[in-house]
Amino acid sequence: MSLDPRRFVLRYGKYLTVALGVALFVGTLLLSIQMLTREARSVRQFTATGSWMASQVERELQRFIHAVDLFALGAPTIDKRQLVRRFDIFWSRIDVVMRGTEGEALRNSPAFLSLMEDLLFELRVTDPELKVLEKGDTSAAEPIVERFSGFVKRTHHQVQDVMTTSEEFFTRERVNTVIAQLILSMLGVLGAGSLLIVMLIRELRRSTALVESEHRARQSAEKASFAKTSFLANMSHELRTPLNAIIGFSEMMRTRIYGPLGNEKYEDYVRDTHESAVHLLDIINTILEMSKIEAGATTLHEDPIEVAELLRSCTRLFEERASAKGISVTVGPDRDGPMLHADPRLVKQCLLNLLSNAVKFTRPGGTIATFARIDEAGRIRIEVRDTGIGMTAAELRVALTAFGQIENSYTRLNEGTGLGLPLSKELAELHDGSLSILSEAGRGTTAVLLFPSSRTIPVSRECLIQGRSTAA
Amino acid sequence: MTLLSKVGLAFVALLLSFPAGATSLPQPAGEVVLTVSGNVGVTNGADSAEFDMDMLAALPQREITTYTPWTEGEIEFEGVTVSALMDAVAASGETVTAAALNDYEVEIPFEDLTGRNALIAIRMNGEPMSVREKGPLWIVYPVDAPEDLSRTMMRTMVWQLRRIGVE
Numbered sequence: 001m002s003l004d005p006r007r008f009v010l011r012y013g014k015y016l017t018v019a020l021g022v023a024l025f026v027g028t029l030l031l032s033i034q035m036l037t038r039e040a041r042s043v044r045q046f047t048a049t050g051s052w053m054a055s056q057v058e059r060e061l062q063r064f065i066h067a068v069d070l071f072a073l074g075a076p077t078i079d080k081r082q083l084v085r086r087f088d089i090f091w092s093r094i095d096v097v098m099r100g101t102e103g104e105a106l107r108n109s110p111a112f113l114s115l116m117e118d119l120l121f122e123l124r125v126t127d128p129e130l131k132v133l134e135k136g137d138t139s140a141a142e143p144i145v146e147r148f149s150g151f152v153k154r155t156h157h158q159v160q161d162v163m164t165t166s167e168e169f170f171t172r173e174r175v176n177t178v179i180a181q182l183i184l185s186m187l188g189v190l191g192a193g194s195l196l197i198v199m200l201i202r203e204l205r206r207s208t209a210l211v212e213s214e215h216r217a218r219q220s221a222e223k224a225s226f227a228k229t230s231f232l233a234n235m236s237h238e239l240r241t242p243l244n245a246i247i248g249f250s251e252m253m254r255t256r257i258y259g260p261l262g263n264e265k266y267e268d269y270v271r272d273t274h275e276s277a278v279h280l281l282d283i284i285n286t287i288l289e290m291s292k293i294e295a296g297a298t299t300l301h302e303d304p305i306e307v308a309e310l311l312r313s314c315t316r317l318f319e320e321r322a323s324a325k326g327i328s329v330t331v332g333p334d335r336d337g338p339m340l341h342a343d344p345r346l347v348k349q350c351l352l353n354l355l356s357n358a359v360k361f362t363r364p365g366g367t368i369a370t371f372a373r374i375d376e377a378g379r380i381r382i383e384v385r386d387t388g389i390g391m392t393a394a395e396l397r398v399a400l401t402a403f404g405q406i407e408n409s410y411t412r413l414n415e416g417t418g419l420g421l422p423l424s425k426e427l428a429e430l431h432d433g434s435l436s437i438l439s440e441a442g443r444g445t446t447a448v449l450l451f452p453s454s455r456t457i458p459v460s461r462e463c464l465i466q467g468r469s470t471a472a
Numbered sequence: 473m474t475l476l477s478k479v480g481l482a483f484v485a486l487l488l489s490f491p492a493g494a495t496s497l498p499q500p501a502g503e504v505v506l507t508v509s510g511n512v513g514v515t516n517g518a519d520s521a522e523f524d525m526d527m528l529a530a531l532p533q534r535e536i537t538t539y540t541p542w543t544e545g546e547i548e549f550e551g552v553t554v555s556a557l558m559d560a561v562a563a564s565g566e567t568v569t570a571a572a573l574n575d576y577e578v579e580i581p582f583e584d585l586t587g588r589n590a591l592i593a594i595r596m597n598g599e600p601m602s603v604r605e606k607g608p609l610w611i612v613y614p615v616d617a618p619e620d621l622s623r624t625m626m627r628t629m630v631w632q633l634r635r636i637g638v639e
Contacts, residue, residue, distance in 0.1 A: 060574065088603030089574045092632065095604060101618065102541040102626075 018203075021196035028192045032185025050105045053097055054112070054162040058155045060090040061119075065148050071133070072141030080135065087130055091123050112158050115151075122147055229291060236288045243281050250274035286419040289349070293426045300343040300430065304457055307372035307382060308337030310344070314351045315370065318359045325364045332371040338380045339457035342431050350427040350435075353420040354384040354447045361388035361445070378453035385446040391439040400425060400437070424449075431455060497561075500524035505608050506592075510569075510638035513562025521561040525608065528594055532556045536591055536614040541626055542606065549593035549612050554585040557592060558638070569637035570611060570630040573603065580628045582638075588613050588625070592633065606631035 067086040070078045097103040097116050107113050126144055133140055253261060253270045261267055292298045311331045315322075322329050340347070358368045366387040375381045391399060399421050421437070424447075428435040432452045439445040497516035502524035509520035516522055531552040538547060552560075554568075568585060571577040584590075593610045594600065601607020610631045615621055621629075 056574075085573065085603060089632065091604040092606050093574075096542050096606070099544055100540065100542040 017199055018196070021192065021199055025189065025192040025196055028185070028188035032181075032189060035181050035185060049102060051159070051163045053093075053103065053106060054159045057090075057093045057097065057116075057119075058152075058159045060086075060093045061148060061151060061155055064090040065145055065152070068141050068145050068148075071135055072138045072145070074136035080133075083133075084130065087123075087126070094119055094123070106162065109158075109162070112162065115154060115158050119151060119155075122151070225294075225296070232288055232291045236284045239284050240281065243277055243284070246277040247274060247281065250277060283419070286423055290419060290423050290426065293423075293430060298346075298430060301345070302341055303344050305340045305342055305344050305347060306337060307340050307380060308333055308335075310348060311351060311370050311372060311382070314348060314355055315368075317352065318355050322359050322368070325359070325362070325366075327359065327362050327364065327366050327368060329359075329368045330370065332369070333373070336459070337372050338374045339459055340380050340451055341455045341457050342451065346427045346430065350424045350449065351382070351384070353424045354449075357420055357447075358384050358386040358388065358445070361390075362386045363388065366444075374456060375450075378456055380451040380456050382449040382451075383446055384449075385444065387444040390441045390443050390445050391437075392441045395441070396437055396439055497521055498527070500527055502526060506634065506636065508557070508561050508563065508636045508638065511563055511565045512638060513564070514560065525594065525600070528552055528557075528592070528609075531560055534591060536589075536612070538612055538614045539618040539621065540612060540629060541618065541621065542631070543596075548597050549591055549610070550595040550598070551591050551593040551609075554590040554592060554611070557636075558582075558586070563638040565638040567639045569635075569639065570628070570633060571635040571637075572630050573632035573634050576630065576632075578628055578630060584624075584628065585611075590628075603632060609633035 064086045067078060067083050071080075071083045094116055097106050097112075098120070107116075126147065129140070129144060133144075250270050250273045252258070254267075254274055261270065289298075308331060315329045315331055318329065355368070355370070362368060368387075369385045370383065371385075372380065372382045401422060421435075425435040428449055428451075433455070434450045436448045436450070437445060438448065497514055499516055500522050504522045505525055506523040506528065507517075507520050508523070512519075512521050514521055528551070533550060534553050534556075535548065535550045538549060539545075540547065557563075566582050568580045568582055569577060570580060591612050591614065593612050594608065596605065596607070596610070601610060611629050611633055613621065613625055613629065
């Protein structure tokens with residue numbers, strides 16, 4: 001079997017398409033999962049940044065209040081420069097929130113934004129006060145501490161808010177991006193999925209249509225075949241009835257049952273009429289058998305057959321014709337021949353055809369040897385060997401096709417239907433067997449019938465012994 | 473760059489900086505704004521190099537136009553590149569620890585800073601930066617667009633820079 005790319009595509013194309021659809025589907029799914037994971041990560045990072053910035057504000061607020069307290073108490077660990085630095089650092093934390101993209105999320109929360117604005121206002125108020133604040137001046141420091149202490153609770157609350165409900169700080173744009181990506185991924189998944197479903201439905205429909213059209217074709221073929229078979233059956237019946245009359249009456253005339261025919265010419269005509277009618281009947285019967293096989297109308301009525309015995313009974317029918325031509329016919333083996341499970345009538349017909357050919361094409365004084373045996377593979381092998389005119393390879397091909405009788409001077413003497421070999425072949429194949437012809441022009445022909453080993457009836461030793469004792 | 477070549481380079485840098493090491497850094501006249509410690513070959517204090525604003529301004533200066541996530545629009549920064557500062561103190565190592573006034577601290581691979589041409593800015597839009605404006609020193613990177621700044625870069629853009637440790 002060669003690999004035709006077109007046939008390959010036709011045969012496996014649908015599987016490839018389905019596989020591609022599945023791959024697309026899985027790919028889209030993985031891609032969207034990846035996209036969502038990445039988005040989720042960046043969102044986490046984002047909220048982490050927001051929370052971080054917010055908590056830094058709270059931390060620096062507390063540090064500044066603490067620094068003012070220490071300064072007011074005159075602690076040696078802090079000087080004016082350090083206090084101002086704490087103040088500036090605190091201010092810078094608010095500045096960070098109020099400017100740039102990083103602070104955007106926090107600024108989007110109205111509560112947090114107003115907190116920042118309020119703190120900035122207080123920082124501006126405090127800035128000049130801090131410049132003139134003396135170390136250890138508790139009364140001047142007091143309002144500053146109080147001012148910012150008022151923010152501690154509110155700031156803490158806001159930071160907690162940022163941390164717990166961080167979703168509120170997503171920028172609208174960011175949320176939209178997430179939604180857009182989600183929709184896009186879903187569309188991709190849906191698209192790939194529906195493509196797959198559409199493909200599957202189409203495939204299903206096509207195969208259903210195929211099955212239907214196949215069914216219709218088979219039905220019409222069966223109808224046609226049935227019509228042909230019944231036509232042939234009817235025709236042969238219609239033909240056989242008058243033929244039987246012709247054969248019967250010509251036979252009566254030949255045997256002069258009611259007296260002489262009067263003229264010698266009539267005797268010749270009657271003989272020819274009788275022979276032609278018998279030949280015609282033979283043709284009709286063969287055609288009927290062939291058409292029955294072709295229409296599949298033949299059912300096998302199987303029985304055990306003792307092959308050698310069947311061969312003997314068949315050769316007996318040709319004994320007269322053979323001895324008239326001086327042809328010797330042998331049958332083997334004499335005893336313990338193989339047992340075949342097949343339709344006796346059909347096998348007999350097959351053998352009769354082969355023997356008829358052998359007798360027909362063997363020159364006077366020749367021999368016909370028939371033999372049945374079980375071969376190494378357990379198959380039953382029946383041979384009909386003659387020393388007849390034989391056939392060339394080309395002639396053999398013709399002989400095996402219906403109505404293909406070989407045209408030569410000898411066959412013209414031996415009229416036939418040209419259906420014998422094809423019919424025998426069909427009959428053998430009907431039994432899952434085969435018919436092969438080995439022939440050499442001028443040397444003879446060997447017809448070999450082979451039946452599968454499943455049709456060989458094993459003969460037990462006991463049976464053999466019994467058979468022998470019976471034969472003896 | 474392999475470890476071996478890095479060590480080699482550091483060694484060469486150390487050799488080259490030896491004459492400079494002999495003539496150690498001048499003592500800062502003003503307030504110390506930056507202390508570089510760790511593997512430094514040139515010092516002016518106890519195992520560290522200390523800088524005031526004038527000393528930093530005296531080092532080779534570079535001007536960049538860039539963006540930060542904490543400022544609006546395009547910003548012009550002026551300062552000393554990390555590479556130039558490291559050369560000045562004959563520093564060698566693989567990691568830089570940058571710490572800020574508010575105790576923020578971050579470790580940065582040396583190559584990340586030099587490879588991205590990190591700048592220790594001392595001026596923003598021509599003006600010195602106050603602590604309130606995230607000054608006086610700020611590590612910034614030259615980028616063409618705000619989107620070019622990765623999270624890692626943002627994390628290492630230390631403002632209110634006060635100390636650098638070289639390991």
